[in-house]
Amino acid sequence: MRTIVVTGCSRGLGEALARFFASQGDRVIGCSRSAEKMQRLATGLGVGHDFSALDVSDDDAVREWAGRVVKQHGPPDLLINNAAVIAANAPLWEVPVSDFDRVIDVNIKGVANVLRYFLPPMIARRKGVVANFSSGWGRSTSPEVAAYCASKWAIEGLTQSLAQELPRGMAAVAVNPGIIDTAMLQSCFGAGASHYPDASEWIRSAGPFFAGLTAAHNGRSLTVPGAREE
Numbered sequence: 001m002r003t004i005v006v007t008g009c010s011r012g013l014g015e016a017l018a019r020f021f022a023s024q025g026d027r028v029i030g031c032s033r034s035a036e037k038m039q040r041l042a043t044g045l046g047v048g049h050d051f052s053a054l055d056v057s058d059d060d061a062v063r064e065w066a067g068r069v070v071k072q073h074g075p076p077d078l079l080i081n082n083a084a085v086i087a088a089n090a091p092l093w094e095v096p097v098s099d100f101d102r103v104i105d106v107n108i109k110g111v112a113n114v115l116r117y118f119l120p121p122m123i124a125r126r127k128g129v130v131a132n133f134s135s136g137w138g139r140s141t142s143p144e145v146a147a148y149c150a151s152k153w154a155i156e157g158l159t160q161s162l163a164q165e166l167p168r169g170m171a172a173v174a175v176n177p178g179i180i181d182t183a184m185l186q187s188c189f190g191a192g193a194s195h196y197p198d199a200s201e202w203i204r205s206a207g208p209f210f211a212g213l214t215a216a217h218n219g220r221s222l223t224v225p226g227a228r229e230e
Contacts, residue, residue, distance in 0.1 A: 001025060001026055001027055002021075002026045002027070002077040002078065003026070003027045003029060003073050003074060003075070003076045003077050003078075004017075004018075004021045004026050004027065004028050004029065004076060004077065004078045004080070005029045005030070005069070005076040005078070005079045005080065005114075005118065006018050006021075006028065006029070006030045006080045006082055007030070007031050007032075007056055007080065007081055007082050007083035007110070007114055008031070008032055008056070008082040008083030008084060009028075009030035009031065009032055009041065009051070009082065010032035010033070010034045010037035010038065010041070011032075011037065011182075011183060012180070012182040012183060012184065012199050013082060013133075013177055013180060013182060013199055013202065013203075013206070014030070014032070014080075014082040014083070015041065015199070016199040016200065016202065016203040016206070016207075017080060017082065017203065017206070017207070017210065018030050018041060018045070018049075019044075019045065019203075020203050020206075020207035020210075020211075021207075021211070022045045022046075022049060024207075024211065027048055027049060027050075027073060028045065028049045028050075028051075029049070029050045029051075029069050029073060029076065030049070030050070030051045030052075031051065031052045031053070031054050031056070031065065031083075032053065032083070033053060033054070033055050034053060035053035038051040038052060038053050039051070050069065050072070050073065052065055055106075055110075056083045056106060056110030056111075056113055056114055057102075057105040057106050057109055057110045057113070058113075059109075059113045059116075062110075062113040062114055062116075062117055063113075063116075063117050065117075066114070066117035066118050067117065069118075070118070070121045074121075075118065075121040075122045075124070075125060075127075075128060076118060076122065076128060077127070077128055077129070078128065078129050078131065078210070078211075078213065079114070079115075079118055079122070079128065079129070079130045079131070080131045080133070080210065081110075081111045081114055081115070081130070081131070081132045081133060082133045083106060083110055083111075084106060084107045084110075084133060084151070084184070085102055085103055085106045085107065085184075086103065086145065086147075086148045086184050086187060086188065087099040087100060087102070087103050087145075087147050087148065088187065089144040089145065089187075089188055090144055091143070091144060091146075092146040092147070095146070095147055099147070100147045103147040103148055103150075103151050104147070104150075104151060107148070107151035107152065107154075107155070108151050108154045108155065108158070111132055111155060111158065112158070115130065115162070122170065123166070123167060123170065126167050126168070126169040126170060127169055127170065128170055129170065129171045129172075129173070129213045129214065129215070129217070130159075130162070130170075130171065130172040130173070131173055131175050131210060131213060132155050132158070132159045132172065132173070132174050132175070133155070133174075133175055133177060134152050134155050134156055134159070134174040134175060134176050134221065135148070135152040135176055135177070136176055136178070136179065136229050137149045137152050138152030138153050138155055138156045138174065138176065139153075139156065139176065139221070145188060155174055156174050156221060159172050159173065159174040159219075159221075160174070160219055160221075163218045163219035164219065166218065168215070169215050170215055170218070171213065171214065171215045171216070171217050171218035171219075172218060172219070173213060173217050173218070173219070173220050173221070173222050174220075174221045174222070175210075175222050175223070175224065176221070176222070176223040176224070176227070176229070177202065177206065177223075177224050177227060178202070178223065178224050178226075178227020178228050178229055179196045179227070179228045179229065180196055180197060180198065180199060180202050180227075180228075181193045181194055181195075181196045181197060181198040181199075182198075182199060196228055197228065202224070202227070205224060205225050205226045205227075206224045206227075209224050209225055
């Protein structure tokens with residue numbers, strides 16, 4: 001049994017990953033801001049897993065959560081930073097300060113918070129893989145999503161630098177999941193999001209892909225095989 005940590009697993013890709021790894025016999029540790037959805041997922045997946053309600057942008061909450069998780073379950077074998085938000089489509093100068101700050105706080109600082117507390121015990125045993133969700137918008141750009149692009153370009157740089165810091169036997173990778181019909185995509189594409197595969201289709205290739213990440217992938221910017229990128 002491996003221990004898999006997935007942030008932002010109340011819906012979409014995070015929930016699909018949590019359900020996939022549970023079906024493989026792994027222990028899944030997950031979080032999201034919704035206590036109701038975490039309880040529902042815990043009930044659906046059964047005993048042996050661990051789901052908590054917290055905001056990854058809250059450093060104190062992440063510190064307490066990670067400390068408890070490591071004490072009870074040990075360091076994760078695979079840590080997937082999936083939690084992210086996006087601002088409503090708008091030219092950069094029209095994005096409200098609070099919306100811009102929220103994207104940066106969750107998508108960048110939230111990832112750093114999770115890494116800050118899970119990495120030391122992973123490094124102590126010189127084992128484990130970190131997969132930070134990037135995006136096609138972390139390697140290219142589009143208008144009216146500048147804040148999100150900025151956050152995902154940051155994840156690419158953060159991950160490559162982190163990969164150079166990790167000891168042999170570990171890995172940090174940035175993963176573009178492709179274009180998937182999720183609530184986040186619907187907020188950008190509207191009805192056009194339905195032209196893309198949903199999470200239940202995506203996980204068929206994404207699940208084995210994430211399960212197969214090893215130390216040999218360290219420092220790479222990867223894309224889920226078969227993912228739609230156009």
